[in-house]
Amino acid sequence: MGASVTGERYIQGDIETFQRAVISALVDNESGVLARVVGLFSGRGYNIESLTVAPVTEDGSQSRINIVTCGTVAIIEQICAQLDRLVPVCHVVNLTATGPHIAREMALVKVVSTGEPRTEALRIAEAFRARAVDTTARSFVFELTGSADKLDSFIDLMRPLGLVEISRTGAAALVRGPQTI
Template identity: 60%
Template sequence: MKIKHQAAERHVLTITVDNEAGILAKIAGLFTARGYNIDSLTVADITENHAVSRITIVTHGPPAVIDQIHAQLERLVPVHKVIDLTEAGDHVERELALVKVKGTGDARVEALRLAEVFRAKVIDTTTSSFVFELTGDPGKIDRFVALMRELGLVEVGRTGVVGMMRGAEAA
């Protein structure tokens, strides 16, 4: 009997939860206990009264594993809603990165030129370094970091992905 292996697909999951202590640990524990990897994780309070938070998780897996993750998340209390943005349709994703680059002379000029092309903003500078702020989809940030690596990349800090469905309706 031949076993069919399914390719791992990237999925962006948004999870709306009560804003209470321990829920993030409970969700991370669900992933850890089952051997699922979290590529990116963000969480923030989303209501005026601080009662509800939104967690965004980027993970990879074959469809059956993603379905299992989705079902297990929905069974957790205090999870209100789980949406797989990847499956739900058109959505936007953004990430923020701070990128520190050292360099002088031509490398410094090239770093500034590339930052302009990528619409990165200089938020700190010395005579031998820059810190750039860059927002965009994760691929854009990956490309910028790769180019800066050749010019003197020192450090990168990334927020993780946040995502939202397109259109006027709430997810």
């Protein structure tokens, strides 16, 4: 499956389209839950492009796991069904198939440069609304929040300007509107 967002694969003369999916699972916040979820993916050869997890209830009893993966519609449905059968999992939703949803990532991007490349990095950061959270005479660490595509574009523009290091959170996602999962 790889890191490709979309692609085609031929199976018995038919074309199956791979697509990126954001899956959100509400789980009991207990030891070993994340290991079971990740084990389901690795045991079946599914790829996780990004994964975020944190407690989401006031008492800390439940956590939300957001997983970005890719596959055919059938593979994504199978992943959701298998996740939903895990004991500590309370609810699973394929946000991509459900409809409008909000997904955001945060990245820290370190750029080391001087002179014109340094000035250009600052101009691009301003255009992307990235914030310099660390500055030295030769480097910046920019903090940027947005869609995966926005972060990818920013990173691509920083590469020729002295990009040396990246740290990304992965997707945090929720369904739009008053619905909840």
